[in-house]
Amino acid sequence: MDNFLQVQNNQRVARADIPDLPFEVFREALLSLAHQGGQVVQFFAYEDRGQNRLLAVMRTDKLYVTGCEVAETYLSLTADSTKFHLFEREIGEQYGIQAEGHPWWKMVRYHPNYAGGTDVFENDYQQEIPGNYPYFTVEGKTVHEVAVGPVHAGIIEPGHFRFQCLGERVFHLEIQLGYQHRGVERLFQTVSANRLPIIAETIAGDTTIGHSLCQSQAIESLAGLTVNKGAKVVRTIALELERIANHIGDLGALSLDVAFNPPAAYFGRIRGEYLNLTQILGGNRFGRGLVRPGGVTQILGEEQEQLISAKLAELTPEVEHVNDLIFSSPTVLARFDQTGTVSHADAEAIGLVGYAGRACGLSYDARVAFPTECYADLPRNKNERTDGDVCSRGTVRREEIRHSTQMINTLLPKRQEEPSVLPQEWQLAPDSFVVSINEAWRGEVSHCILTDAAGKIQRYKVKDPSFHNWTGLALSLRDEGISDFPLCNKSFNLSYCGFDL
């Protein structure tokens, strides 16, 4: 491990302490860690004094950071480990750096690179997306192609899906995103400090708390702000409420996708009840305006504690009953069982995170591995079913609803009426680096900040769990009926905007 610096989650480190390896050594170090089960948390490029550099954060049960200088082209790591595949494409798109020998070299979000240099995908950005990219096709007399999107048949985000089918069987699904790209990372590097929390909250609206926690913790670490116990309780409760609301909404939608309507109607409404609890906490159904560097903007008073705990007591049995209705119905199980399976080995190879990973038997949960806020004092969850299919993803979510409810009930009485944070100015430490990780409802969210000699944000990197998991959805469709796409899709329910940034 000589080639890495071991760091803690949210630990400020001096940039000078991060190893600066020759590229070949860097490459070997990352690959050998990946082959021993290590996963990529962050792997990105940045420009420093006219020179492109790479920085990687890997995790085992610990976190490791390392870096190197990189030329215009380098020998792709993906050829030896698929864990790096999307990261290398992103590096190519953002900084015009070519990964030589990359097996699937295509753009990620479709935008000109930051350096203004030649485009490594030979795109002309005057053309509409997907530009100069021929989709992967399967040829043969009875093979046909189904193209869907970017505008879908519902109130959902845009994305393009290409299915290569034989009859109803899907050989291959290719997913092209980028339609939601709005330049989040670049905004973080250019806007004034007061806009940072607003943009962080809107990286993925359904993960408002997850992303704003990452940003706040990263800033707190770099600016030396301390967060009081009361605020930590509020933050943890808010993150768990976000998890429950999303899981409930998705379980209802899964039920709808197999044409079992009553649970969909019930969970549709009940999801709203949980959003309203977040509104009681912070005045907004998605938790906007609640988490800020230094703490939270509202205290959890006696009134809020009582309202939330009474509502939870009312809702918990209802949720149990509706879940029981879904998971004991033979027609539902017939559709959930062994549909959209991702094997444990594939999940490991592409680095699935969150419930999608846990449903394949990858036990990683950032709340346990790298706990923030109140998580070190709370019990972990156990998963009963880990077959990698729709049923497993559904079951893991059902278990997590219970677990999160217990955590909130444990935390509510621990509330403290310490003053909430007022808007405060902060100064980030110069020449520093921090990586922040939280287990949001979909899985591992991570933000990295690199500051320059003046303490300005030089590079801000965001990773939503969807960045890992979209590949999982594509794999789950292999050899499935195309009519099972909605079901598989909902069981993952990935973020387009979180991926597209």
Next chain:
Amino acid sequence: MLKVIKNRIEQGHRTSKYPKEPIQLYHRFRGMPKVVKDCPAELVGRCADACPQEAIDRKTRQIDLGRCVFCGLCETLSEGKFVHFSQDFEMGTSCREDLLTLGDLPALAEHSKKHFKKLFGRSLQLRQISAGGCNACEADTNVLNTPFFDLQRFGIQFVASPRHADGIHVTGPISKNMRAAVLSTFEAVPSPKVVIASGACSISGGPFYGSEDVVGDLNSLIPVDLYIPGCPPHPLTTLHALLNYFK
């Protein structure tokens, strides 16, 4: 089967009585901001400087609901002495200028175009286009289809095909990568058609204003008929706007 019936009884009837009966939202909810007109200029200046959305005009003291994300910072900073947020969620307007406000809006019902009421008053089909936002606007629009709001009882429906629609409901700051799709979806809707901008993003770019990767204002692409402010608009804000504008 027994479980289906038991759950049905437990769930009961949950549809809200709004708009026949008013709904009171929790007092922490940030709805229409109310400006205290005669507060010290220094306080207005401090709030205007701190506002992440540049939504406060220090001269007129108006708040631009098309830019505001209802973060509550100005209320906290001024301790309610310049701005305080009411729980009034009825905020739709038919003119962009009306969104610049001290806390009152013209009644939407009177402002709407008469022929839209005649055309779509009894049945309105909308095609939703999501174009570069954070998906919370979409989520809180989708919620209108749940039993609590039950939008369809008012004859309003979100449909899959633009060919079946009477208009478009757009969310997001129109990312450059969605510009063409927004325009072609709009073209596919038969005339006469309405255009609704929902959320700070589609009205002004929202949190993403100034980004090179977004258009930032739906009105600059297609003339907008109805504005629904918020980040995201509360489902009741959307419901109120649709009912008053079209009914």
